[in-house]
Amino acid sequence: MSIPFTLNGKPAAYEGSATDRLVDILRKDFKCPGVKVGCNEGECGACSIIMDGVLINACMVAAGRAYDTEIITIEGFRETEKFAVLDRCFAETGAVQCGFCTPGMILAAECILTKNPNPNEAEIRDGLSGNMCRCTGYNAIVHAVALAAKEGKGLW
Amino acid sequence: MVNGYAPQTLREALEIKRKEQVSPYGGGTDLMVDHHRTGTYLFLHRIAEMQEIKQDDNYLRLGAGCTFTEVQEHALTPPILKEAISRIAAPAIRNLGTIGGNIGNGSAKADSVLVFFALDAKLRLMDADGERIVPIHAFYKGRKALDLALDELIVEILLPRVIPTRYVYHKIGARAALAISRLSFAGLWNVEGGKITACSTAFGAIDQVVVRIPEVDKILIGTPVAELDSVKERYLAAAGEAINPIDGRISAHYRKTVCLNLLDDFVETMKKA
Ligand SMILES: Cc1cc2nc3c(=O)[nH]c(=O)nc-3n(C[C@H](O)[C@H](O)[C@H](O)COP(=O)(O)OP(=O)(O)OC[C@H]3O[C@@H](n4cnc5c(N)ncnc54)[C@H](O)[C@@H]3O)c2cc1C
Ligand code: FES
Ligand code: FES
Numbered sequence: 016m017s018i019p020f021t022l023n024g025k026p027a028a029y030e031g032s033a034t035d036r037l038v039d040i041l042r043k044d045f046k047c048p049g050v051k052v053g054c055n056e057g058e059c060g061a062c063s064i065i066m067d068g069v070l071i072n073a074c075m076v077a078a079g080r081a082y083d084t085e086i087i088t089i090e091g092f093r094e095t096e097k098f099a100v101l102d103r104c105f106a107e108t109g110a111v112q113c114g115f116c117t118p119g120m121i122l123a124a125e126c127i128l129t130k131n132p133n134p135n136e137a138e139i140r141d142g143l144s145g146n147m148c149r150c151t152g153y154n155a156i157v158h159a160v161a162l163a164a165k166e167g168k169g170l171w
Numbered sequence: 172m173v174n175g176y177a178p179q180t181l182r183e184a185l186e187i188k189r190k191e192q193v194s195p196y197g198g199g200t201d202l203m204v205d206h207h208r209t210g211t212y213l214f215l216h217r218i219a220e221m222q223e224i225k226q227d228d229n230y231l232r233l234g235a236g237c238t239f240t241e242v243q244e245h246a247l248t249p250p251i252l253k254e255a256i257s258r259i260a261a262p263a264i265r266n267l268g269t270i271g272g273n274i275g276n277g278s279a280k281a282d283s284v285l286v287f288f289a290l291d292a293k294l295r296l297m298d299a300d301g302e303r304i305v306p307i308h309a310f311y312k313g314r315k316a317l318d319l320a321l322d323e324l325i326v327e328i329l330l331p332r333v334i335p336t337r338y339v340y341h342k343i344g345a346r347a348a349l350a351i352s353r354l355s356f357a358g359l360w361n362v363e364g365g366k367i368t369a370c371s372t373a374f375g376a377i378d379q380v381v382v383r384i385p386e387v388d389k390i391l392i393g394t395p396v397a398e399l400d401s402v403k404e405r406y407l408a409a410a411g412e413a414i415n416p417i418d419g420r421i422s423a424h425y426r427k428t429v430c431l432n433l434l435d436d437f438v439e440t441m442k443k444a
Contacts, residue, residue, distance in 0.1 A: 016172050033175025033212055036203070057200060057264055069240065069266040075203045076267065077196065079175035079214045126262070145261025 020081045022047075023091025033079030038062045040078055041088060049089035049118040053147070060146030063119035064088050070126040072145070089118035097125060100167035101159070110159040112150035119146050124160045128171040133164055177214040181221065181326065185299040187213055189322040197236060197272030200264055221271070221326060224248070230293075230329040235271025239283070242270055249330065251338040251357060252286045258342050259283075271325045274307075277315040280376040282342065282355060288381040289357040289373035290334055295327040304329065314379035335359035335369040339440055341433055354426060356433045360391070360441055367391050367399070367441065372434070377416035377426050384413045396442060403438050410434050 017028040022045055029040055038055075041047040041064070053061030055074045062073040065087040092098050101121050104110075111117050120143065127134050127142035134142065139160045140153075148156060164171070176193065178184045187193060193213040196202060202212070215221055221236030224245045231247055242248050243256040243265070259265055259282050273281040274294070284307070292307045298320060307328075310318045319325065341356045355375035361368045370391045374382040387409045394402050416426035 018172055018175075018177075030173075032173045033177075033214070034206075034210070036206065056204060057260070060261070060263060063263060066266075070263045071267050072263045075198075075200050075264070077175070077199050077203060077206075077212055077214075079172055079177055079212055080196065080199055080216060082172070082177040082214060083217055123263075142262060145263045 018078055018082050020083065021085040023087055023094075029078050029081070031078065033077060035078045036074060037064075037076040037078055037081055038073035041073060041086075047088040047090045049093075051115060051118060053115070058145075058147070059116075060119045060123065061116060063122045063146060065092070065122055065126065068129070070123055070145075087122075089122060092122060092125060097128075097167060097170050100170060101125065101163050104163040104166060105156070105159045108155045108159040108162060110151060110155040116146060116148040116150075120148065120156055124156075124163060127160060128164060128167070132168075132171040134160070136161070174210070175212045175214060177217050179217045179219075181218050181297070181324075182299075184213060184215065184218055185297060185322070185324060188324060189299045195271075195275065195324055197269035197275065198238060198267035199272075200260075200268040201272060201276045215269075215271070215324075226332065229332060231332060232295075233270060233328040233330065235274070235325045235327060236269050237271075239265035239268050239270065239273075242283075249286075249290070249334055251289070251340055251359060252283065254338075254340045255282050255286045255342070255355075255357070258340075270328060274310075274325055274328070275317070275319075277311070277317050279311075279314070279378060279380045280353075280355075282375065285355050285357050285373050285375035285381050286340075287328060287330075288383055289359055289371050290330050291371070292331075293329040294325055295329055296323045297326045298322045298324075302326070308381075308383060311380040335361040335371065337361065337441075337444055339437055343429065354429055356430070356437075358434075358437045362396060362441075362444070365395050365397065367394050367396065372437065374414065374430055374433075377414070377430060379417065382414060384410060387413050391438070391441075399438055399442050403435070406438065407431055407434060 017030045019028045041050045051061035053059035057072045057075040064073045067084050123146050176187050193211045196212040196214045215236045221234045223234045239256045270283050273283045338359045343354045358372045360370045370388040390406045416423045
């Protein structure tokens with residue numbers, strides 16, 4: 016008996032223990048290295064993924080919780096037009112330095128915009144509040160999301 | 172599934188809970204922190220009966236499997252609960268963590284639990300044979316000591332249909348977004364005809380369980396708003412007698428001072444509103 020779920024639009028199944036950490040499985044068994052491991056305690060957001068339409072920390076999830084869910088990682092999101100806009104806006108505003116936090120930040124940005132295509136600064140900051148960045152000081156990232164809301168009008 | 176069950180119905184879940192040694196798994200945001208990968212989890216996320224929010228004649232019923240986000244976004248959720256949830260961690264944790272798990276972890280720091288105490292919530296617990304309904308204050312017997320049998324699950328949180336409309340909520344912690352609260356306060360009241368007609372307060376993270384002082388709250392009930400000044404001193408003195416925080420990382424003396432300041436501020440807010 017395996018754990019069935021959808022990963023980046025395709026059916027997937029995990030045969031191992033339901034108590035394994037989802038972040039490890041996504042990285043090792045499902046070849047999604049864009050899911051990063053930072054704190055492993057739900058505090059940094061490096062492991063952010065989208066599960067059933069909402070942002071979650073994959074380090075805080077046991078494999079069995081993925082049963083019957085739809086998961087999107089940066090590997091899947093990269094194929095979308097929304098990603099292209101976010102990617103461009105992150106680059107334009109200097110929101111990427113070492114890049115470690117970027118996959119999580121981009122997915123957090125996607126969730127902010129899906130919920131609210133015209134977020135104000137406070138809403139952007141709240142949406143990013145679980146994603147830590149050691150390099151940029153956040154302002155550039157906030158600008159990137161605001162810019163994406165403008166440039167990607169109609170996409171979200 | 173290896174080391175886990177993900178049943179689709181409550182009935183199945185309760186039968187598994189009776190037969191096997193399993194840990195209920197809501198959002199995992201507490202379980203995964205001390206994660207040793209031993210044991211077996213009973214995943215609750217597929218059980219529709221535990222994810223509902225609905226109203227009947229007596230109660231607003233919140234499914235224990237609802238995430239913080241689901242509760243926060245629901246039209247029927249009382250504003251004080253929405254505010255408390257908005258101050259919990261960050262969205263990605265609120266999207267996973269459940270209110271049943273917040274109760275099940277047994278901590279006096281749990282933020283939704285504080286509000287459930289202040290609202291005199293009841294818990295609907297079930298085993299394979301049936302249900303029982305327990306007031307939340309009776310459910311907490313001490314730190315990590317819950318009135319929950321091995322074969323039971325927390326299924327719903329029952330809030331009274333009518334609750335005081337005015338409230339204050341404070342969470343005083345080290346960091347705004349992510350830290351578990353160091354001290355928290357919820358106070359609700361009503362005013363009718365210029366008089367305080369309801370008053371209920373609760374303190375989180377000052378003792379082994381959330382602290383309620385209904386006998387002290389009663390002092391204010393019936394008091395005309397214009398006369399709150401004259402009873403404030405007696406109210407605070409009684410609260411000072413009733414509240415005895417335990418020593419922890421922050422001293423008991425400090426915590427008590429903060430509690431009394433919060434109550435002072437609470438009465439001042441009542442005067443203005
Ligand atoms: C980074 C971070 C920040 C946090 N910040 C806060 C905060 O600000 N405020 C706060 O209150 N908490 C905070 N928490 C703690 C945690 O998110 C909450 O306590 C949450 O409500 C736990 O719910 P869960 O569904 O994830 O619990 P789980 O981890 O799934 O379960 C917790 C416990 O409850 C039991 N349980 C779960 N559901 C049931 C049920 N239906 N019946 C019986 N037992 C059950 C489990 O077996 C386990 O013992 C934080 C956690 C992290 C990782
Ligand atoms: S690695 Fe998951 S939040 Fe830090
Ligand atoms: S760019 Fe380095 S951590 Fe954010």
